[in-house]
Amino acid sequence: MKRMVSGIKPTGQLHLGSYLGALKHFVEYQNEYDMYIFVANLHCITVYQKPEELKKNLIDCIALYIACGLDPKRTTIFLQSDVKEHAQLGWIMNCNTYLGELNRMTQFKDKQAKGEQGLTGGIYTYPSLMSADILLYDADYVPVGDDQKQHVELCRDVAMRFNNRYGDTFIVPEPLIAKVGARIMSLNDPTKKMSKSDNNDKGCIYLLDDLKKVRKKIMSAKTDDVAKVQYDPINQPGIANLMQIASAFTNESFDELTAKFDGKGYGDFKKYVADIVCAELEVIQSRYHDIVDSGMINTILENGAIKATAIAKAKLDEVQRKIGIEVK
Numbered sequence: 001m002k003r004m005v006s007g008i009k010p011t012g013q014l015h016l017g018s019y020l021g022a023l024k025h026f027v028e029y030q031n032e033y034d035m036y037i038f039v040a041n042l043h044c045i046t047v048y049q050k051p052e053e054l055k056k057n058l059i060d061c062i063a064l065y066i067a068c069g070l071d072p073k074r075t076t077i078f079l080q081s082d083v084k085e086h087a088q089l090g091w092i093m094n095c096n097t098y099l100g101e102l103n104r105m106t107q108f109k110d111k112q113a114k115g116e117q118g119l120t121g122g123i124y125t126y127p128s129l130m131s132a133d134i135l136l137y138d139a140d141y142v143p144v145g146d147d148q149k150q151h152v153e154l155c156r157d158v159a160m161r162f163n164n165r166y167g168d169t170f171i172v173p174e175p176l177i178a179k180v181g182a183r184i185m186s187l188n189d190p191t192k193k194m195s196k197s198d199n200n201d202k203g204c205i206y207l208l209d210d211l212k213k214v215r216k217k218i219m220s221a222k223t224d225d226v227a228k229v230q231y232d233p234i235n236q237p238g239i240a241n242l243m244q245i246a247s248a249f250t251n252e253s254f255d256e257l258t259a260k261f262d263g264k265g266y267g268d269f270k271k272y273v274a275d276i277v278c279a280e281l282e283v284i285q286s287r288y289h290d291i292v293d294s295g296m297i298n299t300i301l302e303n304g305a306i307k308a309t310a311i312a313k314a315k316l317d318e319v320q321r322k323i324g325i326e327v328k
């Protein structure tokens with residue numbers, strides 16, 4: 001069975017982009033692949049997080065993984081920091097990644113270009129930790145949203161470099177990016193990715209948002225005056241984004257959606273999208289509350305950490321032997 005690994009940063013509440021770009025696919029893949037899904041808590045501290053809020057977000061993130069359909073019997077679910085090998089291999093990967101490669105990573109470049117203050121060394125080098133997250137598990141595939149493709153490509157380059165230097169050690173992984181939903185945009189600025197750290201609440205649908213609020217956000221999503229439901233991301237980015245959302249939920253093609261709303265107004269289309277999104281979120285939210293109340297989260301994390309550590313430790317031992325930092 002081929003193996004997959006991926007994770008989500010609990011930098012805030014998970015949103016529709018995290019769901020459609022990542023989580024929903026994790027759930028589909030768990031029947032066919034040996035899945036390792038972690039909560040990327042080491043990645044999220046690259047930006048300051050208030051400790052109490054972070055702890056709540058961690059718990060919510062795990063509960064949402066399960067509420068969205070990840071099955072702890074089929075998928076190994078764990079907290080990144082519970083498997084110490086991530087940080088250890090992360091350092092080794094950092095020592096095998098060139099400055100020029102890190103300088104090219106667009107997420108860091110964008111933050112720097114925007115003049116964001118207080119950027120940390122962690123933000124700059126997190127692609128190296130991400131390489132370790134993947135390579136520790138001999139993952140064949142990494143299901144990610146479009147924004148993470150560049151980091152998986154860097155991971156491939158570093159894995160090949162390491163294999164050339166030290167002999168075959170790592171499987172060179174491939175990114176797996178869905179055709180629909182790989183980049184869900186902000187509802188009130190559809191030129192920007194929907195993001196946890198976007199301070200504008202109106203643009204982002206959080207999975208735990210009150211459903212009335214969800215409906216309101218969708219009904220007031222920014223559109224255009226073309227007045228036709230058709231897939232044209234350049235001239236109609238808001239409508240294209242809503243079409244992506246609808247299609248990711250229902251599997252309808254863009255042509256089918258265009259035909260369905262031929263001669264109808266944007267209000268009808270938005271109501272359709274809101275109905276679909278709210279129906280699915282209602283189920284997720286009800287499961288989420290049951291999971292939080294059940295107290296099962298600690299057990300899931302303990303079991304996940306044991307299973308993940310067994311694999312990660314063997315790989316790190318092999319790496320340390322090969323690079324010559326061990327005496328035994």
Ligand code: AQP
Pocket residue numbers: 007008009010011012016017018019020021022023040143144145146147148181182183184185193194195196197198
């Ligand atoms: N808007 C999105 N559309 C599609 N996929 C997305 N993903 C994130 N946002 C979207 C995918 O979800 C997975 C987990 O991402 P992450 O939360 O670890 O990091 P991120 O991409 O940096 O997400 P955010 O919300 O933008 O977080 P902040 O604001 O903290 O940086 C990844 O596979 C990602 O591609």
